[in-house]
Amino acid sequence: xxxxxxxxxxxxxxxxxxxxxxxxxxxxxxxxxxxxxxxxxxxxxxxxxxxxxxxxxxxxxxxxxxxxxxxxxxxxxxxxxxxxxxxxxxxxxxxxxxxxxxxxxxxxxxxxxxxxxxxxxxxxxxxxxxxxxxxxxxxxxxxxxxxxxxxxxxxxxxxxxxxxxxxxxxxxxxxxxxxxxxxxxxxxxxxxxxxxxxxxxxxxxxxxxxxxxxxxxxxxxxxxxxxxxxxxxxxxxxxxxxxxxxxxxxxxxxxxxxxxxxxxxxxxx
Amino acid sequence: xxxxxxxxxxxxxxxxxxxxxxxxxxxxxxxxxxxxxxxxxxxxxxxxxxxxxxxxxxxxxxxxxxxxxxxxxxxxxxxxxxxxxxxxxxxxxxxxxxxxxxxxxxxxxxxxxxxxxxxxxxxxxxxxxxxxxxxxxxxxxxxxxxxxxxxxxxxxxxxxxxxxxxxxxxxxxxxxxxxxxxxxxxxxxxxxxxxxxxxx
Numbered sequence: 146x147x148x149x150x151x152x153x154x155x156x157x158x159x160x161x162x163x164x165x166x167x168x169x170x171x172x173x174x175x176x177x178x179x180x181x182x183x184x185x186x187x188x189x190x191x192x193x194x195x196x197x198x199x200x201x202x203x204x205x206x207x208x209x210x211x212x213x214x215x216x217x218x219x220x221x222x223x224x225x226x227x228x229x230x231x232x233x234x235x236x237x238x239x240x241x242x243x244x245x246x247x248x249x250x251x252x253x254x255x256x257x258x259x260x261x262x263x264x265x266x267x268x269x270x271x272x273x274x275x276x277x278x279x280x281x282x283x284x285x286x287x288x289x290x291x292x293x294x295x296x297x298x299x300x301x302x303x304x305x306x307x308x309x310x311x312x313x314x315x316x317x318x319x320x321x322x323x324x325x326x327x328x329x330x331x332x333x334x335x336x337x338x339x340x341x342x343x344x345x346x347x348x349x350x351x352x353x354x355x356x357x358x359x360x361x362x363x364x365x366x367x368x369x370x371x372x373x374x375x376x377x378x379x380x381x382x383x384x385x386x387x388x389x390x391x392x393x394x395x396x397x398x399x400x401x402x403x404x405x406x407x408x409x410x411x412x413x414x
Numbered sequence: 415x416x417x418x419x420x421x422x423x424x425x426x427x428x429x430x431x432x433x434x435x436x437x438x439x440x441x442x443x444x445x446x447x448x449x450x451x452x453x454x455x456x457x458x459x460x461x462x463x464x465x466x467x468x469x470x471x472x473x474x475x476x477x478x479x480x481x482x483x484x485x486x487x488x489x490x491x492x493x494x495x496x497x498x499x500x501x502x503x504x505x506x507x508x509x510x511x512x513x514x515x516x517x518x519x520x521x522x523x524x525x526x527x528x529x530x531x532x533x534x535x536x537x538x539x540x541x542x543x544x545x546x547x548x549x550x551x552x553x554x555x556x557x558x559x560x561x562x563x564x565x566x567x568x569x570x571x572x573x574x575x576x577x578x579x580x581x582x583x584x585x586x587x588x589x590x591x592x593x594x595x596x597x598x599x600x601x602x603x604x605x606x607x608x609x610x611x612x613x614x
Contacts, residue, residue, distance in 0.1 A: 183588060363524070368585075371517045373607055377592030381585045389558075389579020 184315075184384045186305040195307040196376050202310070203358075211358035223356070225269045230353055231280065232261045232268025233331045240328050241283045245291055245394060253278055283394075285328075286321025290391035293317075299391035305380055310354070313383035446535045446543035446563040449570050453480045454530045461522040469522070474515035482564060482571035483511050489573075490586040491601070494594055498601045506601070509608035510586075516612070527552060530559070541565055542573075 186192060214223070235258035242251035257273035257280065265272040274280060290299050303316025314322070326332055335345050365379075372378035453476065460472040477483060487507040488495045498506065533546035542564055549557040562574035574583045590604055597603035 183591065367517070367521065370520075371513065372585075372589045373593040373604065374589050374596070378585055378589040381588030382580045385576075385580045385584060386578055392579075 184305050184380050185301070185303070186380065188304060188306070192305065192307040193376055195309055196312075199307065199310060199312055207354060207358050208362070211355050211362060214355050215359040215362065223359075226352055226356055228261070228265070228271045229268045230349070230356060231271075231282075232258060232265070233349065234282075234329075235261075236331070237285075237325050237329050238281065238283055241285055241288045241325075242281070244285075244288050245283065250281060254281060283390075284318075284321050285324035286318035286387065287391050287394055288324075289317050289321055290387070291394045299388035299395070300384055302384065302387060305384070313379055315384070315387075318387060444535050444543075445570055446561075447532050447545050449480065449563055449572065450545045450547060450561045451530075451532050453572065456480075457518075457522065458525075461525045470515050470519040473519045473522070474511065477511065477515055477518070480572055482566055482573050483507060483514075485564070485566070485571075485573055486583050487511075489583050490590055492587050492591055494591070494601050502601055502605060505609065506605050509605060509612050512612035513608055531556075543570075 235254055239251040239254040239258070242248070242254060257278045260273040260276065260278065261268045261271060264270075271280070286302070290302065293299075293301075302318055306314045306316060306319050308314050308319060308322075311322070331349075332346075334340070335342075340346075368378050368382060369375045456476055457473070460469060460476065464472050484507050487510045488503075490510065491498070491506065495503065529550050531548045531550060533548065536544040536546075538544065542562060545561040545563055547559045547561065549559050551557065558576075558578050560576040560579075561572055562576070563570050564573045574581055576582070593604050593607070594601060
């Protein structure tokens with residue numbers, strides 16, 4: 146029963162990926178986008194539907210667990226969980242950094258991974274940072290956004306998409322998620338060596354969800370409390386934040402874009 | 415891994431919102447950066463010395479004197495501003511002002527010694543200054559805060575705050591616009607909603 150649910154989930158995931166690739170190609174056609182327009186949300190009705198289901202699940206299960214985790218688990222333990230999950234994610238970060246044209250950064254990330262996996266006891270302790278190897282985080286959504294066509298502002302990530310459980314996303318970032326999933330050695334290895342789902346993948350997913358939720362508690366509560374349409378406020382905040390991350394990557398090669406966009410924004414107003 | 419994508423956003427927003435105006439005095443040579451530093455210092459002082467309704471009133475005072483609230487409200491309403499009557503506009507500005515003061519007073523309840531380092535100021539040809547700053551936390555990465563400062567009749571005023579790229583005004587704008595669309599394109603239901611929230 147459970148297994149079949151996951152099979153279905155995988156199939157859905159694949160079709161979403163295909164749709165997402167197609168859409169980001171389409172999105173890539175838009176030119177002269179100032180980034181100030183409303184987020185493109187052609188499937189708002191289904192998005193809002195998923196959003197409401199996510200919220201119900203969150204209120205009933207995820208948020209209460211996250212509150213307990215945040216308030217009752219000792220902080221060093223929380224930090225170690227975070228380090229462990231981050232360490233498992235480093236190979237994906239390194240691969241993305243190679244594709245973002247930053248091999249030296251990728252080398253640092255791999256060095257971090259090797260140091261933390263050994264000296265850091267399987268990633269529980271972030272020894273690498275103490276050694277001066279700073280952590281960077283990136284994902285394939287950013288890689289796609291970085292290399293998108295010249296006229297495409299980072300605010301334009303294709304259509305907006307609310308993923309079950311994962312929440313706010315768009316065509317570009319959902320595609321990125323699929324790519325990251327596909328290239329992650331710690332997703333490939335469990336399949337190749339038939340690691341037990343219940344002892345590896347499920348705990349990893351579960352911890353990620355709880356850790357993520359406990360960290361986002363304040364921001365999400367704040368947006369919810371101070372908005373008249375939570376869905377729209379979150380859609381805007383998500384899009385702006387992702388755009389900022391991608392713009393920072395692009396600005397390494399083009400310092401003008403941020404300043405130009407600020408002028409554009411002022412003009413639109 | 416799902417969820418990774420927006421963790422940073424929400425986490426940083428959280429910490430940023432918690433202490434958006436908290437600062438250490440910076441030795442800035444330009445008036446825009448001075449305005450940001452002074453505002454932050456003033457906010458810290460309020461958080462340390464007041465609570466409850468008194469704090470909210472003090473925060474509202476800061477918003478009125480340091481921020482260009484009518485301009486922010488107008489921007490947040492976007493194209494709907496022109497469609498509203500002068501009476502609706504005035505009520506809207508008043509309601510958003512109270513809402514902001516309330517929100518900031520609550521956020522500062524979580525203040526835990528964060529400091530603000532004011533960075534460089536960029537001057538734009540259209541008269542806008544962008545003041546970059548970093549909010550340093552005791553644990554975790556610093557948060558990027560950008561302040562938009564404009565010259566108005568009464569001097570320099572803050573017109574927007576961006577937390578990790580998320581503009582408060584633009585987020586409001588999306589929020590309000592969506593609400594108006596869902597209520598038949600009319601501004602009045604939004605004003606009623608904001609006023610009833612302010613009264614709570």
